[in-house]
Amino acid sequence: MDTKLRAFLPADYHQLITWIDSDELNYLWGGPAFSFPLTSAQLRAHYDNPDIHAFMFVVDQVNAGYIELYQESLNSFRICRVFVATDFRGQKLSAVLLNQLIEKAQSEFHATSLSLAVFSHNHVAKCCYQSLGFRTTAIKQGIRHYQGKAWDLEIMQKNTLK
Template sequence: MVLEQFKEKDFAQLIKWIDSPELNYQWGGPAYDFPLTTEQIATHCANPDITPYLFKVNGDNVGFVELLKVSNTQYRLCRVFIDEAFRGRGLANNMLEEVMLKAKSQFDCAEISLAVFEHNKAAKKCYEELGFETYDQEVGRVVPNGDSWDLALMEKRI
């Protein structure tokens, strides 16, 4: 298992994974329009406060995650994704543990936060298993298809 810098050569993998408007919003929030394009990804990843990673297991591209710098000691996990073919194996936990280690060792991060839609039960359970606790909630966030999704805001000291 290895966490690598996400590079332009990896953009096509992300575009392949994010294959519906609903998944696009659940994964990327308002940061991306569907369908994803290389231009959108390049523009997003050019932000110096964003550090994107590709997660590989036995040479297979398995997942994606970003660290967003909030302050000198606080980072946010964003756009967490595990390929559907690899779900249910605990790999999200492994990927997130790796990215939190990088946040602490490379960026001197003391606190890490994230946001997850409440209906994404598997993701929320994963974050809770890693020690994240909900500190706030945004109720009734309207998403592009007109539905209303609640958003849990979670954090953890590392």
Template sequence: MTLEPFSPSHVRYLIDWIDSAKLNYLWGGPAFEYPLTREAILTHTAKPEVSAFLLNDQDAPAGYIELVEQSSVCARVSRVFVAEPYRGKGTARQMMQALFEIAKGRSYLQLDLCVFVCNTKAINCYQTLGFSEVKREQGVREFEGECWELIYMSKPL
């Protein structure tokens, strides 16, 4: 599996994968309205600080991930998504490890991320990859009347 830069031809995969308002919020937080649109995705991925990638498995789309520059030495891992047929097979781990190499190549010294407390599979994956919790935030993210607690995590490279 390889990461390749996200392109306009890949937009359809995200639109197909993100098939509910809840999944949209779990994946993108408040940054995207549901349903996703081509314009919203292209506007977001065109931001200079956003490096978006598609994970390919022999030309089959397997996932999506972003590296968002925070400073010259720190980037945030964002919007990690693994396509349904690839879940539970270590795909997220492979995608993250490939992203680590890209981040090191860009001379980042630290990676940060945020994850909702309810996303326990993602939290476990991030912990096994060396991310540690640095803080929790309650009451700032809400979906359909429920407050979703955020965990902030960090990893030195």
């Protein structure tokens, strides 16, 4: 299986919009930064921020996922908006995607610290992050709300990069 990360381009907007196909998924993926339905205009405005580095995850020449790296300071980055397309789930590709991003963060951006935020009820994602060495450093209780329910947000960090 051939996998790679490549720059996310305006030509990819439609693919991402197609993947994010429900209000709940939109909120899980993008938090309050995006409204549903996702639009090209929202994406263009988001990518105007030079600290956001977006990537398409490609498996055997097929778009299979999306991920962002947000630069918080010189060597500290946050992993954001991790997404694996439905047809590619259940194949352990999230770990492949994340490992490729971690490697890129180190080699191209000289990252020494990576963090991420994940909703506490997203157990599958949390287990994946923990398997890659991320540890919970804080829990922000009830910080996000969706359809009248409070969602806790866990902050995870990986301090020592190879």
